[in-house]
Amino acid sequence: MSLIARCHPALKGLIPEPVPAEKALPDWLRAMPTEVLAESLGGERLRTLKQCPPLIDALGLGVMIPLPCDIEVKEGAFHWDWDFPTITDAPLTRAPLGAHLPEQATGTPLPLAPGTLAIKFTNYWTLEAPEGWQLLITHPMNRADLPFLTLSGLVSADHFGLGYVHFPALWTDPGFEGVLPKGTPVAQVIPVPRERPALKIAEMTEAEIAESRAIQEALQSEPGVYRKQFRK
CATH class of the missing domain: 2.70.40.10 (Deoxyuridine triphosphatase (dUTPase))
Known part of the structure; x- marks a missing residue:
């Protein structure tokens, strides 16, 4: 294509x-840090938007x-x-x-x-x-x-x-x-x-709830899980 x-x-x-x-890509993305210290959280180290693949992929x-x-x-x-x-x-x-x-x-x-x-x-x-x-x-x-x-x-x-x-x-x-x-x-x-997908509304099954919870726990446990396992 x-x-x-x-x-x-x-x-x-x-x-x-x-x-x-x-x-x-904008210069500010290259210049910004990957982590910062959050004073409002007592100096806890936080990842910045530079470590957000969906944001960078949109850019x-x-x-x-x-x-x-x-x-x-x-x-x-x-x-x-x-x-x-x-x-x-x-x-x-x-x-x-x-x-x-x-x-x-x-x-x-x-x-x-x-x-x-x-x-x-x-x-x-x-x-x-x-x-x-x-x-x-x-x-x-x-x-x-x-x-x-x-x-x-x-x-x-x-x-x-x-x-x-x-x-x-x-x-x-x-x-x-x-x-x-x-x-x-x-x-x-x-x-x-041009062809747009239809929208279906559904409730999660028990298996889907369990899988979704496992994904969220993995995302919280270490950086890079989305990028390494899910991003295509």
Whole structure:
């Protein structure tokens, strides 16, 4: 199975390529410790999120779409300066960032407080999925450090593989000043099958209760049990 990311030939080498998300793990994950001393528990040593495989696997799932150029944020305004070529055979804007009117989100619980900007990241890559697969496009997983929140959407990319999908987002840090650098991940793209599994509701049998208890006791007894025995 392969996803195909295509760009216009005039943009080849100008914009950074999408990458597997596992190759774009955040710097803070590498820098954080694996254990800390919890003062609230009398100095007891605790494992950190760095030892949580489900969290790390979510960070590395699918493909990351990077910001195409530097964007400077100054006094609430966005600026960019890049050598975008003249393209006459495709409807591509040179503006890497657009805007949505807040009124377009009327009736939603999105945090559009006064001063919150509704923006749209321009995506210069088309994304094609194999037949029967869709693409979930969402904010980079567990990336609360980013000054924006990309909204989630589901695209039938097996049929829309040559269409451009742009990324609406909320600018959530009105105090941010500086440069959002080229290559910053702005959206995480996760393939999902169109056919969705049915949901069944059941009560545990006695054997299942016993097995579940044994799993929980093993998880508490030593680190790495999930990673070594269950993670695939």
